[in-house]
Amino acid sequence: VERQRRFRVAVQRTRAAAFLLAALSAALFSLLGVLDATMVEVVLLGGTGMLTAGLFSCLVTTGVASRMGRTYDGLWMLTDVVLISWVVHTTGGASSPWFPWYLSNIAAGAFVLGPWCAFVVFVADTVAYLGVIAGMGQITGLDRTLYEPLMRMVFLYGASVLSLRGIGLLKVRRDVIRQMRDAEARRVDELTRLTAVLDQRTREIADASVRIHEADRLKSQFLANMSHELRTPLNSIIGFSDVLMSRLPADLPAKQRRFVENINSSGQHLLNIINDLLDLSKIEAGRMELHPEAVDPLPLIDSVCTIVRGTCSDRSIDFEIDHDGSATSVTVDPVRLKQILFNLVSNAAKFSDDGSVVSVRVLPVDAPDSPLDCDSVQIAVIDRGAGIDPRHHRAIFEEFRQIDGTSTRAHGGTGLGLALVKRLVELHSGQIKVDSERGRGSTFTITLPRDFAGHAAADEPAPQILDLPSEHGRRILVVEDDPTAYDTIRRHIEAAGYVPVRARTGEEAVRLARLLSPAAITLDIILPGIDGWEILRRLKAEESTREMPVIIVSVLDNRDLALALGAADYFVKPVDGDHLIARLTELLPREDHHPPRLLLIDDEPELHELVEARLTPLGYEVLHALSGREGLDRARRTPPELILLDLMMEEMDGFEVATELSADPDTTGIPVVVLTAKDVTGADRARLQGKIAALVGKADMPGTALVTTIRSLLERRRREVLHA
Ligand code: ADP
Numbered sequence: 188v189e190r191q192r193r194f195r196v197a198v199q200r201t202r203a204a205a206f207l208l209a210a211l212s213a214a215l216f217s218l219l220g221v222l223d224a225t226m227v228e229v230v231l232l233g234g235t236g237m238l239t240a241g242l243f244s245c246l247v248t249t250g251v252a253s254r255m256g257r258t259y260d261g262l263w264m265l266t267d268v269v270l271i272s273w274v275v276h277t278t279g280g281a282s283s284p285w286f287p288w289y290l291s292n293i294a295a296g297a298f299v300l301g302p303w304c305a306f307v308v309f310v311a312d313t314v315a316y317l318g319v320i321a322g323m324g325q326i327t328g329l330d331r332t333l334y335e336p337l338m339r340m341v342f343l344y345g346a347s348v349l350s351l352r353g354i355g356l357l358k359v360r361r362d363v364i365r366q367m368r369d370a371e372a373r374r375v376d377e378l379t380r381l382t383a384v385l386d387q388r389t390r391e392i393a394d395a396s397v398r399i400h401e402a403d404r405l406k407s408q409f410l411a412n413m414s415h416e417l418r419t420p421l422n423s424i425i426g427f428s429d430v431l432m433s434r435l436p437a438d439l440p441a442k443q444r445r446f447v448e449n450i451n452s453s454g455q456h457l458l459n460i461i462n463d464l465l466d467l468s469k470i471e472a473g474r475m476e477l478h479p480e481a482v483d484p485l486p487l488i489d490s491v492c493t494i495v496r497g498t499c500s501d502r503s504i505d506f507e508i509d510h511d512g513s514a515t516s517v518t519v520d521p522v523r524l525k526q527i528l529f530n531l532v533s534n535a536a537k538f539s540d541d542g543s544v545v546s547v548r549v550l551p552v553d554a555p556d557s558p559l560d561c562d563s564v565q566i567a568v569i570d571r572g573a574g575i576d577p578r579h580h581r582a583i584f585e586e587f588r589q590i591d592g593t594s595t596r597a598h599g600g601t602g603l604g605l606a607l608v609k610r611l612v613e614l615h616s617g618q619i620k621v622d623s624e625r626g627r628g629s630t631f632t633i634t635l636p637r638d639f640a641g642h643a644a645a646d647e648p649a650p651q652i653l654d655l656p657s658e659h660g661r662r663i664l665v666v667e668d669d670p671t672a673y674d675t676i677r678r679h680i681e682a683a684g685y686v687p688v689r690a691r692t693g694e695e696a697v698r699l700a701r702l703l704s705p706a707a708i709t710l711d712i713i714l715p716g717i718d719g720w721e722i723l724r725r726l727k728a729e730e731s732t733r734e735m736p737v738i739i740v741s742v743l744d745n746r747d748l749a750l751a752l753g754a755a756d757y758f759v760k761p762v763d764g765d766h767l768i769a770r771l772t773e774l775l776p777r778e779d780h781h782p783p784r785l786l787l788i789d790d791e792p793e794l795h796e797l798v799e800a801r802l803t804p805l806g807y808e809v810l811h812a813l814s815g816r817e818g819l820d821r822a823r824r825t826p827p828e829l830i831l832l833d834l835m836m837e838e839m840d841g842f843e844v845a846t847e848l849s850a851d852p853d854t855t856g857i858p859v860v861v862l863t864a865k866d867v868t869g870a871d872r873a874r875l876q877g878k879i880a881a882l883v884g885k886a887d888m889p890g891t892a893l894v895t896t897i898r899s900l901l902e903r904r905r906r907e908v909l910h911a
Contacts, residue, residue, distance in 0.1 A: 192247055199244040216336040228277050239266050264308055267292045272315040280323040286339055293347040313340040330364055344750050414465050418864045422885045424796040425454040433678040437761030452629025463603040472612045476869045477520040479639050484517055488547050491528040493686055495536050498699050500689035501670045502541045509548040517564040520637045523611050535570035543571045558618055562637040571628040580621050584609045615639050662686045664705040666696040668714050675707055679764035683805055684894025694718030697725050700732045706775050713743040727753040736774040783901050786810045788818030789833035815839030819847055822854045834863040843876050849878040858900045
């Protein structure tokens with residue numbers, strides 16, 4: 188309504204202007220004598236025109252026009268017909284030069300109400316024009332006097348129609364352009380809005396990312412702290428109970444012995460769970476670092492089997508390794524591969540029946556046959572035990588999932604092992620699959636790419652891991668059918684850094700002696716089947732086993748016979764562990780002639796006691812420093828043959844101590860073994876690169892790793908000194 192009102196006022200203003208212009212030009216041409224109009228007529232006409240324009244404007248502003256609707260437009264158009272005809276009449280009728288003014292009228296009609304209106308106005312104009320001319324007697328019949336004015340009007344109409352079409356098109360185009368511009372503006376608005384939203388989101392994401400980073404940092408810090416805080420006391424529990432177990436007086440009541448054993452095995456169990464949990468969360472956080480290197484899996488499998496054989500020595504489960512004899516090398520993180528195999532082999536043993544066989548089969552597969560589509564190595568762990576219902580095949584790889592049922596519960600476990608195995612295999616871009624049925628045993632097969640590039644950056648320095656001697660040199664075959672007696676001997680042997688392998692019967696003893704070539708043998712005399720004497724005779728009769736030192740451990744006292752048959756020594760049960768180890772150490776290739784001096788730098792007093800308890804019986808002298816600074820001083824004053832160094836210490840940490848030790852010419856040659864409860868990252872290793880000789884986790888403390896490491900480092904050093 189408002190727009191129509193404004194439009195109507197604008198039209199009347201234009202009319203007024205047109206009349207004014209017409210009046211002025213008429214006045215000018217009259218003065219020039221071109222036009223036959225008097226000034227009175229000019230003023231009258233111009234004035235009337237402008238007056239009507241004013242009147243119609245008033246009708247609009249008062250709102251009368253909008254009530255009148257179309258009648259209003261018809262009225263002013265009719266006024267124009269009259270006014271123009273009046274001008275034509277005044278200026279000579281047919282000879283008037285003013286007839287083109289009708290054009291403005293027709294155009295106005297078309298402009299305001301469209302083509303049909305233009306036609307109506309044209310008809311009205313034509314009638315009025317011809318009427319005026321006829322009224323003035325200038326039409327003389329159906330001749331030129333009639334046709335000429337008629338033609339004029341038709342031309343005017345044609346001109347107006349054509350020009351209006353042009354204007355119409357222009358208008359349409361202008362509308363289209365305006366619409367496009369509007370759409371564009373709307374789009375720009377939308378874009379601006381979206382950009383603002385995007386900005387906001389980006390800010391939120393940035394905030395969230397900062398928070399996630401912070402949470403991530405806190406989580407890893409928590410993990411590091413937790414692993415340290417939990418493992419440290421656990422290591423003490425395990426380490427001390429272990430030392431206790433190897434020192435228990437022979438006449439201690441069995442019940443108390445069991446208590447200590449319980450403390451030890453519970454500690455071990457807890458430590459395993461914590462380690463598995465930490466490993467899983469490390470993998471989940473993408474923080475598990477792999478240090479791949481080319482390894483021959485066979486010795487690794489062999490050592491895993493030896494360890495598992497030790498853990499189930501009372502169940503006479505046999506382990507066999509199956510391979511086609513071709514050299515196999517696979518690029519993996521050896522520590523993780525060992526962890527994978529340990530889990531699989533111990534599960535296989537756990538779920539096997541007593542007396543059955545667990546096989547590990549190694550098979551190189553070429554790319555076309557490998558599920559990984561690349562040259563791979565498959566390791567299958569096969570047992571003939573309980574088996575797993577195919578329904579559960581998927582579930583066993585999930586965390587904390589155990590198959591319900593009495594048999595599983597009877598075996599204990601946390602359900603973390605296979606989940607971890609699967610993650611570790613996948614981390615190596617490998618695959619694990621299970622093939623099993625209830626009652627028919629299980630086969631767990633891992634497939635690993637032969638050339639795994641790994642996640643660790645290529646330029647990250649490879650950890651300097653000491654090449655430990657193969658376990659062949661460290662195995663002691665313990666021939667013993669009584670579990671308690673075996674346990675006592677085992678503990679002493681492990682504490683001394685050797686690996687016990689158990690044989691329960693005479694046949695087994697002879698077979699294992701041939702197969703594993705142990706460094707020495709302890710032999711019980713009273714055994715089921717063939718007795719100790721016969722075993723000794725067979726061992727001495729055979730080329731491959733003749734040189735192995737055999738120590739008899741028996742309740743019988745028949746020393747002379749034993750020595751006559753070729754035994755190296757004779758102990759009567761209950762055996763004195765320290766004494767036994769001392770004798771074993773003598774019999775094995777001698778390594779040292781004076782007690783090697785070690786310096787332990789650690790701020791935990793318990794660890795000092797533990798290391799002391801562990802190492803002094805083996806003939807080492809242990810010096811103690813309770814801080815990094817003190818350690819450096821002691822090392823400079825009385826250089827030890829080897830330094831055991833903790834990483835996490837207050838004030839001056841192990842990294843600094845290692846750096847200073849390697850920088851000082853007096854101490855730079857001393858091998859440093861880092862002994863840590865911390866998770867050593869790639870960055871830590873890079874910092875320690877070239878400054879330390881080996882890394883031993885404190886979790887390994889009760890085991891043999893530390894003793895073995897120390898022994899081989901000292902041996903190596905001695906060889907170097909000899910060469911020099
Ligand atoms: P757990 O610590 O309980 O052994 P795992 O993740 O190693 O946890 O194994 C999950 C479950 O898978 C076990 O509880 C057992 O039921 C089943 N399982 C694993 N290995 C074997 C196997 N060799 N024979 C039979 N069942 C097995």
